[in-house]
Amino acid sequence: MSGVLIVAEQVDSNVSKPTLELLTLARRLGEPVAVVFGETDDAITKTLGEYGATRVVFVADSSATEYLVAPKAEALGQIAASVDPVAILISSTPEGKEIAGRLAVKLESGLITDATDIAADGTTTQSVFAGNWTVTAAVTHGIPVVTVKPNAVTPELAPTEPAISEAEVSISDAARTAHIVSSEPKESSGRPELTEAAVVVSGGRGTGGNFAAIEELADLLGGAVGASRAAVDAGWYPYAYQIGQTGKTVSPQLYIAAGISGAIQHRAGMQTSKAIVAVNKDAEAPIFALADLGIVGDLHKVLGSVIAEIKQRKM
Amino acid sequence: MKIVVLAKYVPDATAERTFASDGTVDRTASAGLLSELDEYAVEQALQIAEDRDDVEVVIMTLGGEDAADAIKRALQMGASAAIHIIDDAVHGSDALATSLVLAAAIKKAGPDLVICGMASTDGTMGVIPAMIAERLGWPAATLGATLSVTEDRLMIRRDTDVASLMIEASLPAIVSVTDQSGEARYPSMKGILAAKKKPVESWTLADLGIDAAAVGLDAAWTKVLQTTPRPPKEQGRVVGDEDGAGSAALVEFLAAGKYI
Numbered sequence: 001m002s003g004v005l006i007v008a009e010q011v012d013s014n015v016s017k018p019t020l021e022l023l024t025l026a027r028r029l030g031e032p033v034a035v036v037f038g039e040t041d042d043a044i045t046k047t048l049g050e051y052g053a054t055r056v057v058f059v060a061d062s063s064a065t066e067y068l069v070a071p072k073a074e075a076l077g078q079i080a081a082s083v084d085p086v087a088i089l090i091s092s093t094p095e096g097k098e099i100a101g102r103l104a105v106k107l108e109s110g111l112i113t114d115a116t117d118i119a120a121d122g123t124t125t126q127s128v129f130a131g132n133w134t135v136t137a138a139v140t141h142g143i144p145v146v147t148v149k150p151n152a153v154t155p156e157l158a159p160t161e162p163a164i165s166e167a168e169v170s171i172s173d174a175a176r177t178a179h180i181v182s183s184e185p186k187e188s189s190g191r192p193e194l195t196e197a198a199v200v201v202s203g204g205r206g207t208g209g210n211f212a213a214i215e216e217l218a219d220l221l222g223g224a225v226g227a228s229r230a231a232v233d234a235g236w237y238p239y240a241y242q243i244g245q246t247g248k249t250v251s252p253q254l255y256i257a258a259g260i261s262g263a264i265q266h267r268a269g270m271q272t273s274k275a276i277v278a279v280n281k282d283a284e285a286p287i288f289a290l291a292d293l294g295i296v297g298d299l300h301k302v303l304g305s306v307i308a309e310i311k312q313r314k315m
Numbered sequence: 316m317k318i319v320v321l322a323k324y325v326p327d328a329t330a331e332r333t334f335a336s337d338g339t340v341d342r343t344a345s346a347g348l349l350s351e352l353d354e355y356a357v358e359q360a361l362q363i364a365e366d367r368d369d370v371e372v373v374i375m376t377l378g379g380e381d382a383a384d385a386i387k388r389a390l391q392m393g394a395s396a397a398i399h400i401i402d403d404a405v406h407g408s409d410a411l412a413t414s415l416v417l418a419a420a421i422k423k424a425g426p427d428l429v430i431c432g433m434a435s436t437d438g439t440m441g442v443i444p445a446m447i448a449e450r451l452g453w454p455a456a457t458l459g460a461t462l463s464v465t466e467d468r469l470m471i472r473r474d475t476d477v478a479s480l481m482i483e484a485s486l487p488a489i490v491s492v493t494d495q496s497g498e499a500r501y502p503s504m505k506g507i508l509a510a511k512k513k514p515v516e517s518w519t520l521a522d523l524g525i526d527a528a529a530v531g532l533d534a535a536w537t538k539v540l541q542t543t544p545r546p547p548k549e550q551g552r553v554v555g556d557e558d559g560a561g562s563a564a565l566v567e568f569l570a571a572g573k574y575i
Contacts, residue, residue: 011477068456068473068482069445094441094458094475101442102449104411110536111410113440123540128439129332134543141536177454177484181470184479193476199574221574229494239460239495240476245328246352246433246494254574264328275572276551277565288553293568297556305562310575 002030003055005085007076007096008048010038015047017196018091020155022148023051027158028120030086033057034162035079037064037072045164052158055165063171069095070175073102078169080107085143087122092147100147109142114249116152116272130245130264131271150195151251186240192224194241198253199223202243202270205230206259206280206299211237213303214258220310226250226270228260244269258299262287279303316370316464318360319398319426321417321444322389324382325350325437332437337532338539339407340437342381349385352432354392354499359462359492360430361393361500371395373424377405377416383515390510391502397515398424404520407532410438414446416530419523421447421489428469429489433458444491454484460495 004026009016019034026032034053036044038060045056057079063071076099080088088103090096092114104111115124122144126135139146194200199221203214205228218225227237229244243250245268255273260266262278262285270276271290278291279299288294295302326332330345349357357374364370374389374397376382386397400420408416421429434441448455459471459482469488473480474495502510520527528534554564569575 068480070448070455073449097441098445098455098457101410101414101440101445104442104536105414105446105449108536111440111442112537113442127545129437130328132332132545133334134545136540137537138540139536140538174452177488178456179483180480181483182481186477186479221569239474245436245439254572271545277568279561279565283553289550290548291553292551293564294551294553295556295561295565296553297561302556302562302565305559306565306569309562309566310569313575 002086003033003083004030005080005083005088006032006034007090008034008036009091014043017155018150020051021153022089022091023053024153024156025118025148026089027052029122033083033085035059035076040164040166045162049160049162050157051155052160053162054160056162057165057167059167059169061169061171063176066180067176068178068180069098070102070178071171073099073106074171074175075167075169076103077106079167080143087144087146090147092149097147100145104145107142109145110139111145112137112139113147115146115148118146118148127272130268149249191218194224194226194248195250197224200226200250200252201256202226202228202260203231203258204228204260207231207236209234209236213300213307216307217303220307228266257287258303260287261285262290316367317373317426318363318370318428318430319373319375319421319424320356320360320389320394321429321431322353322357322374322376322385323350323435324376324378324385325435328436334542337407338542339532347381347384349388350432350436352434352436352494355492355494355496356430356432357389357392357394358499359496363464373398375420375424377413386515387510390513391506392500393506396513398518399515400518402520404527404531407535408530409535409537410440410442410446411536412530412534414443414450416523416525418447418450419525420518421451423523427486428464431491433491433493444489448489454488456482456484456488457491459490459492462490462492462496
């Protein structure tokens with residue numbers, strides 16, 4: 001059976017949930033071959049094997065962490081040349097998309113980004129124009145390079161004993177030009193990853209800069225906190241939590257938008273959520289057109305009462 | 316120093332956006348404009364030009380006749396000149412062919428620095444800067460929340476989910492900047508008047524030495540199979556919050572979904 005190259009993303013000393021999703025999708029197309037940038041690691045191999053990776057290729061070259069994007073793309077190009085995969089799947093992160101773009105040029109292959117699904121025949125599904133259209137497409141030339149959005153599929157266990165190898169790659173000087181001179185780690189919020197969370201509670205202009213109720217409700221529901229661009233631009237919440245066209249796209253089971261009017265740029269990032277609740281003072285806010293439940297009222301008052309009630313029930 | 320800013324003409328995101336019968340974006344259905352995210356790139360170029368006295372800011376746009384509107388806007392903001400790459404054969408090009416044309420045009424223009432937005436607001440792929448860099452063999456410092464430039468080097472800050480990176484590269488280089496890089500200016504009356512006299516060159520594929528058969532819909536390495544509008548969402552329940560009715564409804568909703 002033919003190999004399908006996937007690029008594993010690491011988080012907290014193992015691989016990310018979107019990586020497991022890539023493995024599950026890759027099994028539809030062939031045998032998953034996972035590429036990991038880093039030293040050989042038993043825990044990572046074990047996880048990748050549990051989700052169906054038949055091969056794990058470690059790339060320990062330090063260029064991948066010292067320089068932006070290009071060394072990873074070059075290494076993957078060389079691995080692709082030896083594996084000859086039927087497709088290459090990469091997570092739709094900013095870095096993942098740039099790697100994919102460079103790979104497509106190197107391999108003279110068609111590129112599809114931000115797929116929300118991929119079928120056994122390689123047909124992809126994408127949600128475009130702020131989630132207002134669904135597009136199916138396929139790569140018609142070369143090895144399909146596809147980046148996949150988080151939550152495209154539920155990861156499925158498919159235990160295998162992967163073959164482990166360390167790839168000998170040679171990274172050119174041309175790929176070592178955007179030098180990462182420093183890296184300042186960000187403080188973790190301790191909440192679920194925004195793009196992976198089942199529940200997202202978001203605040204916008206209507207919070208007036210006070211996210212206390214947003215955070216407390218998110219914590220009571222085991223969810224993540226998001227913010228609209230207006231709230232981020234006002235300096236009320238960090239950019240990493242921005243939902244919308246220029247931030248994250250989320251598709252949780254439940255999305256609660258508090259004090260967010262629902263401009264097209266915001267809807268682009270949350271329109272495909274399964275259930276949507278909106279709390280807003282303005283009865284005319286466009287967000288209500290998307291909401292399964294809309295509450296016209298002051299968000300601090302509404303969320304305050306909801307938080308009190310949930311706490312009461314939990315006692 | 317010569318700076319080229321890539322500026323795309325896109326359909327207005329706040330209008331109804333649709334597809335043409337050949338599966339490409341319908342660029343005639345509503346008026347287009349300069350992609351909002353490219354305004355940040357123009358702004359960064361203009362700021363560099365203000366800090367130094369030897370900077371020429373050239374707008375580069377690949378698109379049809381209407382795309383002149385995007386060029387006009389960028390010139391009104393303060394750019395010095397523009398290059399409009401216009402050729403019917405380009406219609407329907409994928410990201411591969413788009414990057415091929417732009418890379419050839421950049422080579423011909425010979426800038427020290429290319430500044431791009433983080434993504435277009437229509438295709439939203441965010442891959443063109445990386446693809447151009449790959450073709451030119453230039454450094455690519457992408458997704459800068461800040462950008463600073465000296466005589467022969469540049470530095471950006473790139474914020475990821477887990478870290479804030481400082482990235483340095485030598486010129487010539489290509490960078491992209493995010494919407495965090497600083498609000499884009501509005502054209503002044505003086506800028507609007509001055510824009511009318513600024514030079515706009517037209518380049519065709521032949522000027523770039525690119526075979527028309529290498530680009531366009533037929534040469535695309537991806538094929539759109541189907542485009543389907545998202546079915547309109549059924550109107551949900553909207554309640555007021557008189558006497559706490561709203562919070563009660565939300566608690567009930569959360570309980571029904573077993574969130575609490």
